[in-house]
Amino acid sequence: MRLGALVRKEFLLLTRDYHALAVLFLMPALFVLLMAFALAEVNQDRLPALELVLETPQASEESAFFAAALGGQLPESRVLESGNQALPRIRLGNDFAEQLLDTEQVSLSLIFPAATDALTRQRLRTAVQVALAQTRLMAFLLDTGDLAADSSLAERLELVDQRTEIRIDEQELLASGALEQRANASQHSVPAWLIFGMFFVMLPMANGFQREQQSGILLRLRCLGVSMGTLALSKLLPYLAINLLQFVLLLAIGVWALPLLGLPGLQLPGSAAAYVLLASCLALAACCLGLAIASLARSGEQALMLSGGINLILAAIGGIMVPRSVMPEAMARLAEISPMSWALDAFLVLLVGQGSLSDVAPWCARLLLFAAIVGAAALFLFLKRLNDTQWTTHN
Template structure:
């Protein structure tokens, strides 16, 4: 125990003498999490609160186009700017001045009315409800096409959202026109309602509750766990550099002249750097609870979650340290450990769902994400933050994180012993 405490004290002194390293370990994660959260929260507000200016060329000037314009305006998502020329609107969008232009075709309202009346008359005639005065040839009415121009830099998710919204809007207009046509044909009194045109099916989101309080996720609850985990795993860079530096300076050679095992040396590093990981975690929580509300961001709710959050952070820190110990043991120079460690953390973050949600990845990448310790830690954090899970529910994830630490630490010790035995 005395040797472990001495090794721990040595690591503490080395770390505290490197003021620049400490600044990087604590200040950079803070800057990262504040920047990412502000950007993501602003993107949510851009969709939910700020109106996106779009161009609209109305070649119809009828009831249908009026309904489309009113629906777009009332959605509180778009600021509709009307233009007269399609080519001008297309040019502005393709130059990147606007994200979207909607072109409403000519005679959309009149042709839709004619088409619906033709269909209704055909149906009523089959049931004998339409008087046949003579056989009239049906006028050929071509299908109409609402054209959409998107800025080439627009993301696919925005395109899909807009197209689905407009498709739903057009379908509602067509359905309403069919109801009105039937009502005009079979109702003697125009004021009498034959059909109820209100939506019969609606959607309601049911959110989890804690007591009487609804638990509505926000950008802070998503970003704090993800980027805290990213910062924790970045500990492998200074840790691996520390090990490589001691090997190159001959520190390990001097330690081997004393009865100190490599496991004891790694134990001292584990204790010190685990403390650093937990301090990072506490700092992130304090930012979410106290700083973010003053910046106009949602408050991080940690009520009744702190014990489980610290358990997840503890085991996530162990997994990160295990990886750092292995990298520092295997690497021969700082030029090997630093770039590889930084790049590998980014790869693990991408696989783990920090950058992109796992569920939208290709199937092969979804399977591959299961081997990323960041994925285990992120799922455990989300279980506690967003799913209100207890200790029992996070046991599988923290078991995987602990196993990862034990395996990487054992490989480091065995590799070092075999290397020095040769």
């Protein structure tokens, strides 16, 4: 009876706190939508167009072919003859045509402005290497007579493309061992920001606890004989329900809202029971951590710093903000301690690998173990905080 009344009280307080509702629902939804938009082209292997300058001190058939081949490697990009210093530059040497067949090193240089990001640098290096290899092949075919000297640029490009064309059938290896066509972009991006959003439950939990302690509500409840376990459950259960609602809402945004915005919709293959298990374990881990933060923080400012800081750190090392595949080895190993990393792996097994309940069970077991350890620490801190409040009040 008391537990039900306390849970109802938490829900009423939360529904009147518009800032907390925004943190729990609006902000995660915006994260999912904005990051899906921001990474739409990257996740679909359709990288944004570039603008660069190709300097050719001595125009020749070889340099013209190189420019055309480079344009083929960077579709929709603009290759300019001149431009400002803020653009990446490719500079061909004066003896570019003569060196194609004579030496292994062709006179060519790449010049990057300091602000050029790593992805753009790598894309340009790869495009230049392929275009240069195609240009050398063209020169070799001309030298051997396999390509007519009077052939047009289009004919040369067509023949070289035929000689260098490679088709790769990319498939996903499912958890069952079967092969399936490649998963869509949303199945990689939506889960990460869904997990990140669910862990924001720490902030309203901590703030609510601070308000109740400062107003004396916690002390009055203890004076009425409400047990510590009942108080702790009254804090956990409402936010567990909210986390589960977040899970459903954010998945629904991925399934139905993203297609309305022109993005690939999230597909949910696999067992419904596996999603329920993952949602429950993830919510429990997030709420236990939230209870621990609430018990540790001594003010609203501390609650904000601890909850926000821990959330960002777990996301940074857990592969949410930066994929583990691009992390250094030491950082990738460190990611294994983040519950966000476990939840993300379980999500990818479900969404991309089309896994079953047994496939996500190991990751869910880690989340449950984390919840048990952090929850036990949270209960200890919670009891200590209540006892400190009573002692301080009576003295």
